[in-house]
Amino acid sequence: MATIKDIALKTGLSPTTVSRVINNHPYVDKTKRKKVLEAMEELSYVPNSSARRLRGQRTNTIAVIISRIVNPFFSHLVDAMGEIATEEGYQLVLCDSRLEKKRELQHLELLKTKQVDGVILASLQNKWEDIEPYTRYGPVISCNEYDSKAQMPSILCDQKQGGYMAVKHLIERGHTKIACAGGALRIELTRDRYRGYEEAMMEADLPVQEEFVFSSSYGIEDGKEVFRRIYAMENRPTAIFAGGDEVAAGIISEAKKMKFRIPEDLAVVGFDNQPIAELIDPGITTIDQPMKYMGTRAMQVMLDMVANNREVTYTREILPLELVIREST
Amino acid sequence: MATIKDIALKTGLSPTTVSRVINNHPYVDKTKRKKVLEAMEELSYVPNSSARRLRGQRTNTIAVIISRIVNPFFSHLVDAMGEIATEEGYQLVLCDSRLEKKRELQHLELLKTKQVDGVILASLQNKWEDIEPYTRYGPVISCNEYDSKAQMPSILCDQKQGGYMAVKHLIERGHTKIACAGGALRIELTRDRYRGYEEAMMEADLPVQEEFVFSSSYGIEDGKEVFRRIYAMENRPTAIFAGGDEVAAGIISEAKKMKFRIPEDLAVVGFDNQPIAELIDPGITTIDQPMKYMGTRAMQVMLDMVANNREVTYTREILPLELVIREST
DNA sequence: CTGAAAGCGCTTACAG
DNA sequence: CTGAAAGCGCTTACAG
Numbered sequence: 001m002a003t004i005k006d007i008a009l010k011t012g013l014s015p016t017t018v019s020r021v022i023n024n025h026p027y028v029d030k031t032k033r034k035k036v037l038e039a040m041e042e043l044s045y046v047p048n049s050s051a052r053r054l055r056g057q058r059t060n061t062i063a064v065i066i067s068r069i070v071n072p073f074f075s076h077l078v079d080a081m082g083e084i085a086t087e088e089g090y091q092l093v094l095c096d097s098r099l100e101k102k103r104e105l106q107h108l109e110l111l112k113t114k115q116v117d118g119v120i121l122a123s124l125q126n127k128w129e130d131i132e133p134y135t136r137y138g139p140v141i142s143c144n145e146y147d148s149k150a151q152m153p154s155i156l157c158d159q160k161q162g163g164y165m166a167v168k169h170l171i172e173r174g175h176t177k178i179a180c181a182g183g184a185l186r187i188e189l190t191r192d193r194y195r196g197y198e199e200a201m202m203e204a205d206l207p208v209q210e211e212f213v214f215s216s217s218y219g220i221e222d223g224k225e226v227f228r229r230i231y232a233m234e235n236r237p238t239a240i241f242a243g244g245d246e247v248a249a250g251i252i253s254e255a256k257k258m259k260f261r262i263p264e265d266l267a268v269v270g271f272d273n274q275p276i277a278e279l280i281d282p283g284i285t286t287i288d289q290p291m292k293y294m295g296t297r298a299m300q301v302m303l304d305m306v307a308n309n310r311e312v313t314y315t316r317e318i319l320p321l322e323l324v325i326r327e328s329t
Numbered sequence: 330m331a332t333i334k335d336i337a338l339k340t341g342l343s344p345t346t347v348s349r350v351i352n353n354h355p356y357v358d359k360t361k362r363k364k365v366l367e368a369m370e371e372l373s374y375v376p377n378s379s380a381r382r383l384r385g386q387r388t389n390t391i392a393v394i395i396s397r398i399v400n401p402f403f404s405h406l407v408d409a410m411g412e413i414a415t416e417e418g419y420q421l422v423l424c425d426s427r428l429e430k431k432r433e434l435q436h437l438e439l440l441k442t443k444q445v446d447g448v449i450l451a452s453l454q455n456k457w458e459d460i461e462p463y464t465r466y467g468p469v470i471s472c473n474e475y476d477s478k479a480q481m482p483s484i485l486c487d488q489k490q491g492g493y494m495a496v497k498h499l500i501e502r503g504h505t506k507i508a509c510a511g512g513a514l515r516i517e518l519t520r521d522r523y524r525g526y527e528e529a530m531m532e533a534d535l536p537v538q539e540e541f542v543f544s545s546s547y548g549i550e551d552g553k554e555v556f557r558r559i560y561a562m563e564n565r566p567t568a569i570f571a572g573g574d575e576v577a578a579g580i581i582s583e584a585k586k587m588k589f590r591i592p593e594d595l596a597v598v599g600f601d602n603q604p605i606a607e608l609i610d611p612g613i614t615t616i617d618q619p620m621k622y623m624g625t626r627a628m629q630v631m632l633d634m635v636a637n638n639r640e641v642t643y644t645r646e647i648l649p650l651e652l653v654i655r656e657s658t
Numbered sequence: 659c660t661g662a663a664a665g666c667g668c669t670t671a672c673a674g
Numbered sequence: 675c676t677g678a679a680a681g682c683g684c685t686t687a688c689a690g
Contacts, residue, residue: 003667003668005667013676013677014676015668016670016676016677017677019669020675020676022668023669027676029676032676046438046442047442047668048442048666049443050379050383050386050443050667050668051383051667051668051682052669053379053668053682054379054668054682054683054684055669056669056682057379059379069407069411070405075398075401076399078423079398079399079425082398086432091439092422093422094407094411094423109375113378114377114379115378220604220608253608275549275575276608279549279579279582279609280608281609332683342660343661343662344661344662344685345660345686346659346660346661349659349660349685351684356659357660358660361659376683377684379682379683380666380683381683381685382684383668383684384665384685384686385684385685659690660689661689662688663686664686664688665685665686666683668681669681669682672677672680673676673677673679674676674677
């Protein structure tokens with residue numbers, strides 16, 4: 001592998017000058033520049049990034065932490081982030097926490113060991129007090145998930161409003177026994193949706209029944225399981241608000257298998273507005289999240305910080321959510 | 330940020346000894362080791378990866394090139410790869426080519442510039458002759474897609490068999506006018522599926538009609554478009570073999586909208602056995618691909634090569650495909 | 659068991 | 675416009 005030294009030797013110039021050519025500095029004699037360029041071509045020289053990283057103290061790499069890449073919500077988010085990153089000449093390291101605190105922390109170590117310039121937390125398994133120590137090693141921002149105690153830039157949606165809209169819609173459809181199946185309750189995003197649910201119920205003077213609250217539901221299988229538990233109940237809910245379209249799809253799928261009519265026997269609201277929400281039969285009424293915008297915006301904010309060495313200041317961008325009505329309600 | 334030098338200074342030992350402790354070398358005096366460990370703790374020392382990369386000429390990072398992360402097939406593949414990578418202490422750089430040759434080549438540059446130790450091509454937009462030059466910079470293997478001219482390790486499925494099985498199944502169901510909607514025909518994987526289609530047709534003495542062959546179909550929207558074109562035909566096919574469950578789902582969705590009965594008016598076979606194949610109504614008959622195994626195996630092969638500096642030898646692992654019958658046929 | 663020295667490949671202030 | 679020198683932070687032969 002040719003190095004700068006080889007080019008210098010071949011051209012009879014100094015490594016300094018070669019470096020200047022590589023980095024497009026002005027003030028290099030045109031003839032010499034050409035000579036260097038030719039030598040680079042001939043020896044098929046390519047600058048060694050490890051050396052550049054060490055010297056420049058930058059990696060041009062951003063880590064994004066998600067909790068489950070097979071969730072279409074996250075793959076769309078990552079897709080949008082990757083597009084911006086590539087455009088700006090950055091690499092994206094994909095870090096899957098698989099909902100585990102330990103893995104999330106392991107991934108944050110990348111910042112400590114200078115393997116990445118910044119970390120975007122699209123999922124947040126740990127408390128702020130456990131994340132905070134990492135922020136002294138580089139910019140950390142959150143996107144999608146958040147922690148109200150956190151002093152970091154965050155791009156997020158108004159999840160409480162989302163929960164409220166979803167449940168209010170069900171109430172307007174005449175339901176009074178409404179269940180709720182979200183993620184783990186230790187997650188603030190989940191709790192906020194739940195608060196929206198409670199608020200809508202209270203506003204309508206409806207009781208929140210503990211046995212109607214399911215937690216830690218994420219995938220299709222979880223949705224099926226939720227339905228099975230509902231099915232086994234004496235006193236069943238007539239509607240359910242799910243914390244994701246995958247869960248909603250699982251509920252609907254299992255319900256249909258048991259000859260339930262949707263929405264007559266069970267109305268279902270999902271979350272995210274994933275492609276599946278439109279494809280499944282009946283189409284899923286859901287809360288649309290601006291995945292593409294969130295991913296794009298988060299990456300822009302991150303790159304602005306690392307490229308311009310901008311101070312990390314605490315800011316929040318809160319995006320509105322939207323109800324999309326289909327046939328499941 | 331504390332460096333090895335700081336630890337050396339603080340403990341009165343040499344950087345060499347400190348390095349030995351960090352790297353768990355034997356033959357370090359127990360008292361001194363303890364002293365170093367304490368100093369590291371106190372100064373919250375973390376080794377700088379850029380320096381290690383430069384010195385060690387390794388990055389502990391693998392790039393995986395896919396063509397569309399929002400395709401569940403790829404997100405499942407990447408998920409499996411990431412699990413192994415994390416387990417072995419490697420990072421995964423996600424590279425999306427968006428079906429573009431240029432982007433794929435740009436991502437391969439990562440190998441040249443020593444940003445990654447190896448590249449897994451899960452998608453293959455370029456011809457082998459354009460990929461080959463990169464192989465001198467480090468191991469390149471393919472997983473899922475392949476090129477019969479390529480001299481690189483490949484984990485792949487017998488796509489021709491897949492196409493054959495799918496179409497034979499449709500023929501057995503009594504169909505004679507069978508369409509086909511795959512990816513771009515410049516892709517060998519797509520051509521092989523098409524060959525399987527042709528073989529099954531010929532075997533049954535059925536003509537392959539040019540207007541029944543749709544190409545460059547990938548997502549749900551493409552599937553809808555394919556159906557619209559079928560719908561507009563004078564002489565319509567009665568069955569279609571799609572090159573992915575997303576395309577199949579799009580076809581079915583649009584067909585239902587136009588009051589087509591599936592499979593009576595149009596039978597549909599998909600590919601991959603994605604979660605959606607089971608959720609949609611009717612369930613999609615499809616060809617199951619061992620996504621998890623492929624991803625796992627590809628990463629294992631790659632890590633074996635980089636970790637043990639194994640020579641890159643040309644090997645192919647060809648996995649069988651399986652027909653999963655549901656209600657769409 | 660330990661350390662001085664060299665070097666991985668680059669870039670950048672400094673001096674000219 | 676150009677180059678000698680220093681240094682980013684680490685590891686590893688080599689010598690003891």
